[in-house]
Amino acid sequence: xxxxxxxxxxxAWILAETPDSALQARLSRFYLSWLSFKRNPLxxxxxxxxxxxxxxxxxxxxxxLHLPTEQNLADRLQAPSSTYWLGTDELGRDxxxxxxxxxxxxxxxxxxxxxxxxxxxxxxxxxxxxFGGIIDKILMRITDIFMAFPRLILALAFVAVMGPSIxxxxxxxxxxxxxxxxxxxxxxxxTIRHSEFILAIQQQGASAWRIMFKxxxxxxxxSVIVRLTLDMAGVILIAAxxxxxxxxxxxPSPEWGLMISQGRQYLxxxxxxxxIPGIAIFIVSLGFNLxxxxxxxxxxxxxV
Amino acid sequence: MSLWNLNKKxxxxxxxxxxxxxxxxxxxxxxQFIGSILLTFLGLTAxxxxxxxxxxxxxxxAIVGDRASSxxxxxxxxxxxxxxxxxxxxxxxxxxxxxGDLGISVTTSQPVLQDILHFFPATWELATIATIIGVAFGxxxxxxxxxxxxxWLDHLIRFIGxxxxxxxxxxxGMVGLLIFYAKLDWVSGPGRVDFFYDGIVENRSGFIxxxxxxxxxxEVLRNAFSHIILPxxxxxxxxxxxxxRMTRSFMLEQLSKEYIITARVKGMSERRVVWKHALGNTLxxxxxxxxxxxxxxxxxxxxxxxxxxxxxxGLYITNSLFNADMNAVLGGTIVVGCVFVGFNLLSDLIYIxxxxxxxx
Amino acid sequence: xxxxxxxSKNHNPLLQIENLNVEFLNHTGNSIxxxxxxxxxxxxxxxxxxxxxxxxxxxxGRAILSLIPPTGKIKAEKIAxxxxxxxxxxxxxxxxxxxxxISMIMQDPKHALNPVMRVGEQIAEALRLHNNIARSxxxxxxxxxxxxxxxxxxxxxxxxYPHELSGGMGQRVMIAxxxxxxxxxxxxxxxTSALDVTVQMQILAIIxxxxxxxxxxxxxxxxxxxxxxxxCDRVLIxxxxxxxxxxxxxxxxxxxxxxxxxxxxxxxxxxNSNQILATLNRxxxxxx
Numbered sequence: 001x002x003x004x005x006x007x008x009x010x011x012a013w014i015l016a017e018t019p020d021s022a023l024q025a026r027l028s029r030f031y032l033s034w035l036s037f038k039r040n041p042l043x044x045x046x047x048x049x050x051x052x053x054x055x056x057x058x059x060x061x062x063x064x065l066h067l068p069t070e071q072n073l074a075d076r077l078q079a080p081s082s083t084y085w086l087g088t089d090e091l092g093r094d095x096x097x098x099x100x101x102x103x104x105x106x107x108x109x110x111x112x113x114x115x116x117x118x119x120x121x122x123x124x125x126x127x128x129x130x131f132g133g134i135i136d137k138i139l140m141r142i143t144d145i146f147m148a149f150p151r152l153i154l155a156l157a158f159v160a161v162m163g164p165s166i167x168x169x170x171x172x173x174x175x176x177x178x179x180x181x182x183x184x185x186x187x188x189x190x191t192i193r194h195s196e197f198i199l200a201i202q203q204q205g206a207s208a209w210r211i212m213f214k215x216x217x218x219x220x221x222x223s224v225i226v227r228l229t230l231d232m233a234g235v236i237l238i239a240a241x242x243x244x245x246x247x248x249x250x251x252p253s254p255e256w257g258l259m260i261s262q263g264r265q266y267l268x269x270x271x272x273x274x275x276i277p278g279i280a281i282f283i284v285s286l287g288f289n290l291x292x293x294x295x296x297x298x299x300x301x302x303x304v
Numbered sequence: 305m306s307l308w309n310l311n312k313k314x315x316x317x318x319x320x321x322x323x324x325x326x327x328x329x330x331x332x333x334x335x336q337f338i339g340s341i342l343l344t345f346l347g348l349t350a351x352x353x354x355x356x357x358x359x360x361x362x363x364x365x366a367i368v369g370d371r372a373s374s375x376x377x378x379x380x381x382x383x384x385x386x387x388x389x390x391x392x393x394x395x396x397x398x399x400x401x402x403x404g405d406l407g408i409s410v411t412t413s414q415p416v417l418q419d420i421l422h423f424f425p426a427t428w429e430l431a432t433i434a435t436i437i438g439v440a441f442g443x444x445x446x447x448x449x450x451x452x453x454x455x456w457l458d459h460l461i462r463f464i465g466x467x468x469x470x471x472x473x474x475x476x477g478m479v480g481l482l483i484f485y486a487k488l489d490w491v492s493g494p495g496r497v498d499f500f501y502d503g504i505v506e507n508r509s510g511f512i513x514x515x516x517x518x519x520x521x522x523e524v525l526r527n528a529f530s531h532i533i534l535p536x537x538x539x540x541x542x543x544x545x546x547x548x549r550m551t552r553s554f555m556l557e558q559l560s561k562e563y564i565i566t567a568r569v570k571g572m573s574e575r576r577v578v579w580k581h582a583l584g585n586t587l588x589x590x591x592x593x594x595x596x597x598x599x600x601x602x603x604x605x606x607x608x609x610x611x612x613x614x615x616x617x618g619l620y621i622t623n624s625l626f627n628a629d630m631n632a633v634l635g636g637t638i639v640v641g642c643v644f645v646g647f648n649l650l651s652d653l654i655y656i657x658x659x660x661x662x663x664x
Numbered sequence: 665x666x667x668x669x670x671x672s673k674n675h676n677p678l679l680q681i682e683n684l685n686v687e688f689l690n691h692t693g694n695s696i697x698x699x700x701x702x703x704x705x706x707x708x709x710x711x712x713x714x715x716x717x718x719x720x721x722x723x724x725g726r727a728i729l730s731l732i733p734p735t736g737k738i739k740a741e742k743i744a745x746x747x748x749x750x751x752x753x754x755x756x757x758x759x760x761x762x763x764x765x766i767s768m769i770m771q772d773p774k775h776a777l778n779p780v781m782r783v784g785e786q787i788a789e790a791l792r793l794h795n796n797i798a799r800s801x802x803x804x805x806x807x808x809x810x811x812x813x814x815x816x817x818x819x820x821x822x823x824x825y826p827h828e829l830s831g832g833m834g835q836r837v838m839i840a841x842x843x844x845x846x847x848x849x850x851x852x853x854x855x856t857s858a859l860d861v862t863v864q865m866q867i868l869a870i871i872x873x874x875x876x877x878x879x880x881x882x883x884x885x886x887x888x889x890x891x892x893x894x895x896c897d898r899v900l901i902x903x904x905x906x907x908x909x910x911x912x913x914x915x916x917x918x919x920x921x922x923x924x925x926x927x928x929x930x931x932x933x934x935x936n937s938n939q940i941l942a943t944l945n946r947x948x949x950x951x952x
Binding site for chain 2: 141142144145146148149150152153154156157158160234237240241247257260264267268271274275278281282285290293
Binding site: 561 | 729731759760761762763764767768770772775776777778779780781789790793794825827838841842
């Protein structure tokens with residue numbers, strides 16, 4: 001009763017009903033997910049933005065026209081022109097080049113946060129879910145406590161004590177960002193803790209750690225990816241906020257939040273100095289949000 | 305979203321047939337709540353203590369600044385009891401907080417708690433107006449997005465919400481001021497009221513809008529309104545984005561339920577199905593979302609108040625930060641943290657009150 | 665509009681369905697025909713529609729009420745209630761039919777009732793949607809019909825929330841809600857499938873009494889062949905969207921279609937306890 005289309009070539013192989021190998025099955029699933037993802041134009045735009053960000057950050061030295069820290073006081077506060085595509089700031093630096101180089105900082109922050117937050121959260125969550133009992137209760141209490149903090153305020157307090165720098169800002173952000181991943185991991189662990197394949201591996205003599213990290217954690221991947229992508233959008237905003245307050249990257253670093261703050265006093269007449277970095281922040285955050293939403297539609301469709 | 309992740313199933317009555325009196329169950333739940341509050345409060349203070357006293361190389365300098373006299377230095381050092389073991393220090397820290405002693409602010413020389421109480425109402429006012437805007441626009445938007453799922457209206461509303469999630473609030477504030485204040489002159493600029501209106505209205509409720517209205521100072525009221533409308537709208541936009549998204553999500557969940565089919569079978573107009581039945585059920589989880597969004601606005605206020613020179617808790621904390629006034633910063637952190645936690649709790653309590661299934 | 669009001673129970677049969685087709689489109693563009701060329705007439709009698717999951721039996725019920733999800737399309741030569749073609753009615757006019765002239769009882773009262781609205785209010789709503797009567801008068805009518813469905817403490821149930829009721833009580837409430845506007849036709853979509861066996865009998869008895877009392881037509885949708893045979897006058901067997909057999913309930917044993925015969929032979933009987941249970945061999949020809 002269903003009409004089907006006929007397939008040819010590699011598509012036939014990847015969509016075969018009975019795959020011959022685990023690799024084929026995995027590729028097949030990946031391909032189907034990709035097809036589903038592609039159908040969502042906003043998600044594709046998000047992906048393109050993120051890819052753009054990475055490319056721009058990688059090729060920053062070649063893409064920029066001037067050095068980001070090169071001051072040219074004679075040319076300060078100039079409107080966008082053919083020499084200075086996005087104008088100059090109060091010290092005569094080319095805003096376009098600074099925005100380009102700022103993308104490196106943004107990427108750096110995101111990367112650091114992700115690399116710390118995910119393993120930490122997964123570790124705590126999987127341990128709590130696997131061992132249960134008092135360990136679970138304690139770890140979950142700790143998770144709840146950290147989740148109860150307003151992120152920005154705690155970051156402020158932290159940086160106030162430790163001094164302003166990118167690394168401190170990153171630490172401050174990670175402190176309050178890891179709980180959701182613990183939650184995800186714990187939920188996943190509890191769901192499959194008693195399933196048969198876990199029992200089978202246990203009987204084969206696998207240690208708890210092996211079970212947790214080789215078998216359970218991979219199952220959390222899709223939820224974690226979705227959550228991470230969406231979180232990154234928020235992290236960018238918080239990092240920019242800290243930069244704006246002067247608590248993150250320090251001058252003369254071309255961090256976007258910092259650029260906004262430095263251009264603030266010239267906002268009335270030389271609006272581009274503050275406005276343009278803000279647009280950059282917006283586009284990147286939007287990109288991660290779109291991408292995250294798109295990934296969620298594909299990987300976790302039960303969540304509307 | 306709720307921090308205690310209250311499972312609806314555990315709330316809507318346990319096993320059928322257990323004849324434990326409802327009163328005991330209720331007391332048990334209340335005790336659990338109180339236990340949760342205490343634990344989280346302890347955690348909050350522990351972390352703040354750690355940041356404030358353990359982490360700095362010299363916590364005394366952190367409080368008094370590096371230009372303090374040695375007399376001040378020794379006095380504060382004694383007060384902090386830094387020679388004593390850590391747990392004793394923490395105990396002192398904790399008991400001080402519970403008694404309302406958050407230290408003395410270096411900048412104002414007033415007790416920190418007093419300063420905070422002075423500044424908080426301005427933030428309340430801003431957050432309240434912003435939440436009203438967020439709910440008034442966000443809920444209908446969410447409903448429309450759900451009923452037009454997949455069509456252009458849904459996409460439009462989701463996109464508007466998405467922008468709200470992605471814009472840096474401080475930047476939006478700056479651009480907003482530039483356009484609506486500097487260029488268009490539609491609203492007033494930074495601050496709560498214009499300079500010459502300051503002090504005319506007696507501060508009774510902490511809310512200038514309410515005080516001005518009650519004292520019939522219409523000029524002041526209008527001025528205060530024109531000052532609050534822009535920051536409240538921007539924060540309201542933030543709030544709206546979150547509320548619309550959650551409303552849409554909850555509505556879609558409800559609209560796929562069977563009782564909606566029953567309602568249609570009864571011959572009900574679609575409008576009534578959506579706005580009375582579906583929305584009625586949506587409001588239950590939605591109320592907790594709204595309470596939480598209020599709490600999130602406290603966070604957003606930090607940056608917004610900086611831009612708008614709004615004399616609230618956010619500005620207080622950031623200014624204290626720049627003045628290296630550690631007591632103030634830590635005190636502010638603890639108070640905001642507690643309020644945050646309090647709101648999370650409130651949302652759970654409201655849920656129980658509002659859902660008839662949870663009450664049994 | 666006036667034609668609906670003068671719904672005359674004249675020479676027209678209560679319900680006439682001719683060549684009903686319902687098609688669903690899924691997101692890849694493929695179409696699934698859930699109901700294919702289904703035709704039957706119904707008088708003031710009880711018609712059972714029997715089939716397994718996916719046979720389309722529930723879809724037929726929903727199609728009569730025009731409550732198919734937007735991905736579906738209804739195409740029929742005729743869907744007529746007392747001679748009036750329901751397909752030609754506007755949505756507004758159709759709403760006057762739903763719950764008023766044609767009602768439907770659903771399977772699981774725990775999910776089919778609004779969980780945050782008191783039961784009495786929901787039943788009163790069913791009445792007040794179609795009749796302009798005062799709240800107090802409506803309340804009295806609700807209490808009356810709650811007594812009719814054998815609820816012993818109508819006042820308490822009136823104030824109760826759905827989750828406070830047992831399965832049997834909930835289904836009684838559902839019946840009350842659907843019958844209070846006095847419809848001509850009742851569709852019962854698996855009304856007892858979610859209930860305990862003992863409660864099932866009670867509910868069936870209530871439906872039996874009320875349908876007989878009010879002189880209504882009944883379409884009883886179920887997967888339980890035995891139940892159909894004893895409860896209904898006529899039976900329609902559906903498979904893969906088509907009607908494969910139509911006969912009097914009493915003549916079920918003489919069924920002709922191999923699917924029906926297969927179903928009947930799958931049912932174990934008390935007498936022959938040594939038999940090996942037969943399994944159904946599905947002929948793909950039945951899908952045509």
